[in-house]
Amino acid sequence: MNEPVSILRHRTNKPAVRTKITLQQNMFTFLLEGEKTVHFAGSQITVKPHQFILLTAGNCLMSEKLAAENTDYHSILILFDSKLLSDFFDRHSSLLSNQTKQPDNIPFLLLEKDEFLVNFTHSLDYMLKSDKPIYQDLQKVKLEELFLYLAIQYPGKIEQIRNMSYEANDELIVRHAITSHIDSNVTVEELAFLCNMSLSSFKRRFARIYGNSPNRWLLEKRMERAAKMLRQDNRKASEIYYELGYENLSSFIQSFKQIYGITPKQYQLSN
Incomplete structure (x- = not known):
């Protein structure tokens, strides 16, 4: 005790x-x-x-x-x-x-x-x-x-x-967790832990709030930010991947292709 x-x-x-x-x-x-x-x-x-x-x-x-x-x-x-x-x-x-x-x-x-x-x-x-x-x-x-x-x-x-x-309700806790970690490499399992929920409960509440899975939603939001940085700020993928929560450049490029179908370099050339 x-x-x-x-x-x-x-x-x-x-x-x-x-x-x-x-x-x-x-x-x-x-x-x-x-x-x-x-x-x-x-x-x-x-x-x-x-x-x-x-x-x-x-x-x-x-x-x-x-x-x-x-x-x-x-x-x-x-x-x-x-x-x-x-x-x-x-x-x-x-x-x-x-x-x-x-x-x-x-x-x-x-x-x-x-x-x-x-x-x-x-x-x-x-x-x-x-x-x-x-x-x-x-x-x-x-x-x-x-x-x-x-x-x-x-x-x-x-x-x-x-x-x-103060103890916030479950929906508020999930919203705060997601918005605070969009740009970090915290995993969905870790987010569920921070919200004091099982992984399955976290995913259910997330889907009810956002209408999507947490993995997909986070990936789309991070890549939207990446595309904006590549397009408006004219920064290279090698300059932004760590800022977006990725440990290495190849993982970032793979994620970007998953959403946009092309590499960050190809995306910049097309814009």
Whole structure:
């Protein structure tokens, strides 16, 4: 069983490429070295060492990139239950706006480290240097310290945190997932995972919304954009394939021929 709050260190010298992650709790990630990219159903975000991020519980895809060869990816994590967040808002209601606001359908909050937050991260690092487990009440105090500082110094941010628990309906989740990843190489299976759906359920909902299969729809949209870039911007296929989410030029050319029946070069010559 998970503790209400856990402060952990994550350090590795092996980069991770788009791993499926199911977070059972909310999580702050304080990045020290390297770079983290997170894909959600409706968006994606990259985190660098001068920043930290709050992720709500749920499904996402994570990539961890080393800053350079022979270096580590290094972060400090605070995982916590939503109940601790609700309790904080109940106890410190005077720090929050009384205005009602439509909840944000955003599963993350990216923040910049100021001087206090840099030192706060150092304090977590110091606590984790000992081999002894951190007393649970002390971990709760550190989380409370972080929430109080954000509430006082960045009231707009704490309001965003309060509004992050909104659950969109299935149709909205699918639409956000698709529109946010048209230009990436995220697979349909990964999109279904981000939407917290089985592949068959995702395909059924997609077909009901768009009247097409997700693979075909995404291919057509990406090739429409490719054709526009080739025609209007006069760019070469070798200059745009990666931007369109393809790992290599030959795969892009094959996809283009599948929709237009000719190669990108032939398409440019005919236009």
